[in-house]
Amino acid sequence: MEKIYSTAKICAFDNNSTCDLALEPELTQTLANSRNPEELKHVWVEWRNAVGPHCRLLFEEYVDLSNEAARLNNFTNTAESWLDGYEDPQFRQQIESLWEQLKPLYLQIHAYVRFQLRKKYGDVVSEKGPIPAHLLGNMWAQRWRNVAQFNLPYPDKEEVDLTAELRAQNYTVDKIFRTAEDFFKSINLTEMPQTFWERSILEKPKDREMVCHASAWDFYDRKDFRIKQCTAITMEHFTTAHHEMGHVEYFIQYKNQPVKFRRGANSGFHEAVGDLISLSVESRKHLRKIGLLKSESDDPENVLNNLFQIGLDKIVFLPFGYLMDLWRWDVFEGKITPDEYNCKWWELREKYQGVEPPVNRTDQDFDPAAKYHIIASVPYIRYFVSFVIQFQFHRAVCEKAGQYDANDPSKPLHECDIYQNTEAGNALKKMLQLGSSRPWPDAIEVLTGQRTMDASALLEYFKPLHKWLEQENKKNKVFIGWEKSTKGCVNTK
Numbered sequence: 001m002e003k004i005y006s007t008a009k010i011c012a013f014d015n016n017s018t019c020d021l022a023l024e025p026e027l028t029q030t031l032a033n034s035r036n037p038e039e040l041k042h043v044w045v046e047w048r049n050a051v052g053p054h055c056r057l058l059f060e061e062y063v064d065l066s067n068e069a070a071r072l073n074n075f076t077n078t079a080e081s082w083l084d085g086y087e088d089p090q091f092r093q094q095i096e097s098l099w100e101q102l103k104p105l106y107l108q109i110h111a112y113v114r115f116q117l118r119k120k121y122g123d124v125v126s127e128k129g130p131i132p133a134h135l136l137g138n139m140w141a142q143r144w145r146n147v148a149q150f151n152l153p154y155p156d157k158e159e160v161d162l163t164a165e166l167r168a169q170n171y172t173v174d175k176i177f178r179t180a181e182d183f184f185k186s187i188n189l190t191e192m193p194q195t196f197w198e199r200s201i202l203e204k205p206k207d208r209e210m211v212c213h214a215s216a217w218d219f220y221d222r223k224d225f226r227i228k229q230c231t232a233i234t235m236e237h238f239t240t241a242h243h244e245m246g247h248v249e250y251f252i253q254y255k256n257q258p259v260k261f262r263r264g265a266n267s268g269f270h271e272a273v274g275d276l277i278s279l280s281v282e283s284r285k286h287l288r289k290i291g292l293l294k295s296e297s298d299d300p301e302n303v304l305n306n307l308f309q310i311g312l313d314k315i316v317f318l319p320f321g322y323l324m325d326l327w328r329w330d331v332f333e334g335k336i337t338p339d340e341y342n343c344k345w346w347e348l349r350e351k352y353q354g355v356e357p358p359v360n361r362t363d364q365d366f367d368p369a370a371k372y373h374i375i376a377s378v379p380y381i382r383y384f385v386s387f388v389i390q391f392q393f394h395r396a397v398c399e400k401a402g403q404y405d406a407n408d409p410s411k412p413l414h415e416c417d418i419y420q421n422t423e424a425g426n427a428l429k430k431m432l433q434l435g436s437s438r439p440w441p442d443a444i445e446v447l448t449g450q451r452t453m454d455a456s457a458l459l460e461y462f463k464p465l466h467k468w469l470e471q472e473n474k475k476n477k478v479f480i481g482w483e484k485s486t487k488g489c490v491n492t493k
């Protein structure tokens with residue numbers, strides 16, 4: 001399935017003699033930059049046609065083999081095996097409770113974006129229904145930052161277009177990774193070893209096919225650590241470089257643990273390290289420090305525009321991060337059978353994300369395969385966990401850096417930047433060095449004083465945006481939530 005996914009190509013929208021377009025970089029760029037609904041629909045449908053049907057039977061076989069392996073390891077099925085690392089029989093209930101706390105914020109940003117998209121695209125976006133998934137700037141509608149420029153709260157204020165700025169400043173792939181490394185070094189974490197730069201693959205090779213989905217690798221010899229990424233000069237890849245280097249920093253911090261403990265405290269911790277640093281990097285204060293933001297004034301409208309752009313990545317991701325494994329846990333437990341794979345997928349996409357397909361789907365399609373983690377058997381709830389705990393980590397390191405104080409409105413959480421603050425870095429380091437040697441509640445306690453996942457930090461970070469969205473939606477009399485989709489999935493049997 002990885003081979004099918006990583007070599008799939010489609011033909012161009014306006015020229016079906018060009019048929020060598022791959023997910024990265026071509027289709028990703030089109031979904032990010034095209035404002036033609038017909039072209040967006042073409043790319044969205046053709047990608048799914050190129051991958052889904054060819055993976056369908058392989059996936060059914062994979063489910064059976066994976067469950068057999070789980071049973072041989074004394075688990076009931078793969079779902080139980082994947083959840084074992086969270087060491088909490090209540091874990092699924094914890095996740096559901098976090099979602100219930102975060103859903104009101106998601107409903108507000110969803111309603112606002114639908115209202116704005118309807119202004120831009122007209123009736124292809126219904127007033128009260130789910131949002132068509134192909135118009136949101138991303139192949140899976142998991143992040144909507146690429147459609148920020150016609151959604152900004154204050155459109156007459158500048159939009160911080162980091163992709164344009166990176167290109168204007170002739171950023172190279174190497175400079176993107178050196179910039180990320182510089183931040184980690186600045187807080188007393190560790191520079192990349194020489195072999196990292198010699199052995200990593202940071203650009204898509206021209207001479208051969210490769211799995212382009214980014215990944216970081218620990219060779220468990222305490223010296224050899226690498227990243228594989230088909231890096232493009234875009235904001236998304238700038239963030240991904242920080243995400244991947246966060247994995248490597250964790251590898252380095254726990255490298256002296258026994259091999260058994262050279263893992264994240266739980267898988268969400270591993271996903272949170274790089275994103276935590278990005279929360280500082282994406283603040284206007286930091287972007288100005290590294291010369292990626294020219295404007296002098298940090299007036300409240302510019303700050304809210306920036307917070308909104310970050311919300312299009314972080315808030316928007318939450319329902320997707322949840323539904324991915326809600327679908328797979330049911331598949332592994334046999335509650336979703338192969339003939340309902342696709343229509344149950346679209347039920348969850350509508351119920352949690354409030355998105356719909358641009359065209360009707362059937363159970364002959366297999367749209368989950370359009371997402372790397374499904375065909376590569378990479379669990380996904382780790383990212384939902386990460387998007388919650390990275391804000392708990394951010395609150396803790398920002399307090400340590402004196403950049404955040406709950407009682408001091410002049411130090412809001414969303415303007416914090418821990419760059420060059422070694423006290424913050426040392427506190428983070430203490431947690432990372434534990435690896436998986438202690439239960440994860442002990443690890444998170446070392447940094448934050450808390451022993452549980454807690455949505456309050458994310459809600460605190462986005463509080464100004466939440467208030468603005470509620471006022472704006474009320475002013476525009478926008479319908480909050482979504483009615484049943486007119487599109488969807490039809491069982492052909």
Ligand SMILES: O=C(CCC(O)(O)[C@H](Cc1ccccc1)NC(=O)c1ccccc1)N[C@@H](Cc1ccccc1)C(=O)O
Binds near residue numbers: 142216243244270378
């Ligand atoms: O998939 C990734 C980044 C890839 C990765 O770094 O998480 C990678 C996934 C992977 C690839 C191959 C085999 C296994 C996992 N994970 C790692 O490289 C990794 C994970 C744990 C320990 C060490 C390395 N991010 C997710 C979610 C995400 C995260 C952050 C921002 C945006 C989106 C996505 O793109 O949908």
Ligand SMILES: [Zn+2]
Binds near residue numbers: 243244247270271
């Ligand atoms: Zn990752």
